[in-house]
Amino acid sequence: MRIFADENMPLVQPFFAQFGDVSLFNGRTVAAAQLAEADILLVRSVTQVNAELLNNCPQLRFVGTATIGMDHIDQPYLAQRNIGFASAPGCNAQSVVEYVLSSLWYLADKYQWQLTEKTIGVVGVGNIGRRLVNALQALNISVLQCDPLRAQQEADFAHTDFATLCRQADIISFHTPLISNGPFATRHLLNATTLPQLKPECALINASRGAVIDNQALLNELRCVEQRRPVVLDVWEQEPDILTALLPYVDIATAHIAGHSVEGKARGTEMLYQRCCELFGQPVKQQLGQLLAVPAMEKLQISADFGLPDVQNLARLLYDVRRDDAILRHYLQRNGFDWLRKSYPARREFSSLQLCGKVIPGYLPQLGFSLAQ
Numbered sequence: 001m002r003i004f005a006d007e008n009m010p011l012v013q014p015f016f017a018q019f020g021d022v023s024l025f026n027g028r029t030v031a032a033a034q035l036a037e038a039d040i041l042l043v044r045s046v047t048q049v050n051a052e053l054l055n056n057c058p059q060l061r062f063v064g065t066a067t068i069g070m071d072h073i074d075q076p077y078l079a080q081r082n083i084g085f086a087s088a089p090g091c092n093a094q095s096v097v098e099y100v101l102s103s104l105w106y107l108a109d110k111y112q113w114q115l116t117e118k119t120i121g122v123v124g125v126g127n128i129g130r131r132l133v134n135a136l137q138a139l140n141i142s143v144l145q146c147d148p149l150r151a152q153q154e155a156d157f158a159h160t161d162f163a164t165l166c167r168q169a170d171i172i173s174f175h176t177p178l179i180s181n182g183p184f185a186t187r188h189l190l191n192a193t194t195l196p197q198l199k200p201e202c203a204l205i206n207a208s209r210g211a212v213i214d215n216q217a218l219l220n221e222l223r224c225v226e227q228r229r230p231v232v233l234d235v236w237e238q239e240p241d242i243l244t245a246l247l248p249y250v251d252i253a254t255a256h257i258a259g260h261s262v263e264g265k266a267r268g269t270e271m272l273y274q275r276c277c278e279l280f281g282q283p284v285k286q287q288l289g290q291l292l293a294v295p296a297m298e299k300l301q302i303s304a305d306f307g308l309p310d311v312q313n314l315a316r317l318l319y320d321v322r323r324d325d326a327i328l329r330h331y332l333q334r335n336g337f338d339w340l341r342k343s344y345p346a347r348r349e350f351s352s353l354q355l356c357g358k359v360i361p362g363y364l365p366q367l368g369f370s371l372a373q
């Protein structure tokens, strides 16, 4: 079989060599002619997978995206051609949660907030939102959850409608898919009409998809008001050609890397590998645990005095979002958005650090840290 994969997908060779020859392509520029011989196509979020891209590959049997988001995939087209499809649900959910926590701690330092006195609105409570809510509750932070689809399906889900959440939240973090039509559309959920409904000082974090916030409307607002709301943007409309005029007005600006932990990206590849093993009746020979590099920091001793205020320092050992903001501001003009993503420095998840100690507070595993065996 011929496997064609995005060059930014880690560990494709060790995982997929058992299926045949692996060829790599640039996910942003790949064209139909390059994929003519593909049996398996593996993409990330930057490749639009549709009739135009696939009209020339008659033997294609499977398309996989090593991402959570699927807005770049024309699924009805794949179904119509009877091409198997899989995404990687939840693969980088923990990575996004760690990004949001780091952003919250940064904003709390900058504006001298006590996060325990804030109410955080989580919009979209699926794999990422659920983990985030769990982490915020571990940190004693009040949460409002908005997810109308879950509210319809789960009688005990504590749902706050979006309009109420906009009025009440001190910080809003978006974790919805990008949906353009229908009753639950999320495209421009925050726009020129809904922005003024927020508290004037309400902070915004968007690590979902850029178009969930109307970027021009946000810029118009940030330009006009004297007391600007704090804003963290990982995702942007029209990536890679983002609205750079926003940069001076946002507190943290990153290049769609919230999900780019080493584990998050590699899990995406592994999930597609497992799916292909199932689909093509092959044994699962490779395990992620054996392929991941050993982390630079493996174990850490926690003393009996460790308390909630120490969590921020512990987390910073592994990730500090200021690094990624600085990289974007320094290199965006010179090297471009896609270069920032391709050359993203390694970031390990909390789980890579095993904590030792006589008593490990329960909130540490709740945040994603592992306990030493």
Ligand SMILES: NC(=O)c1ccc[n+]([C@@H]2O[C@H](COP(=O)([O-])OP(=O)(O)OC[C@H]3O[C@@H](n4cnc5c(N)ncnc54)[C@H](O)[C@@H]3O)[C@@H](O)[C@H]2O)c1
Pocket (backbone or CB within 6 Å): 068, 069, 070, 089, 090, 092, 093, 096, 123, 124, 125, 126, 127, 128, 129, 146, 147, 148, 149, 150, 175, 176, 177, 178, 179, 184, 185, 186, 207, 208, 209, 234, 235, 256, 257, 258, 259, 260
């Ligand atoms: N920045 C990044 O690097 C990064 C990484 C991973 C995922 N993402 C984005 O985050 C999104 C969410 O990821 P996930 O794993 O939590 O997905 P998920 O599918 O598990 O959860 C999404 C949740 O959003 C809810 N939802 C749908 N429409 C809604 C609406 N109008 N209002 C409120 N809630 C709504 C759904 O009911 C669902 O529970 C992905 O679709 C992807 O676009 C970004």
Ligand SMILES: O=C(O)[C@H](O)[C@H](O)COP(=O)(O)O
Pocket (backbone or CB within 6 Å): 008, 044, 045, 046, 066, 067, 068, 069, 070, 092, 256, 258, 259, 260
């Ligand atoms: O949907 C996702 O999983 C994320 O947005 C993903 O991390 C995007 O990264 P990319 O595929 O563009 O490398």
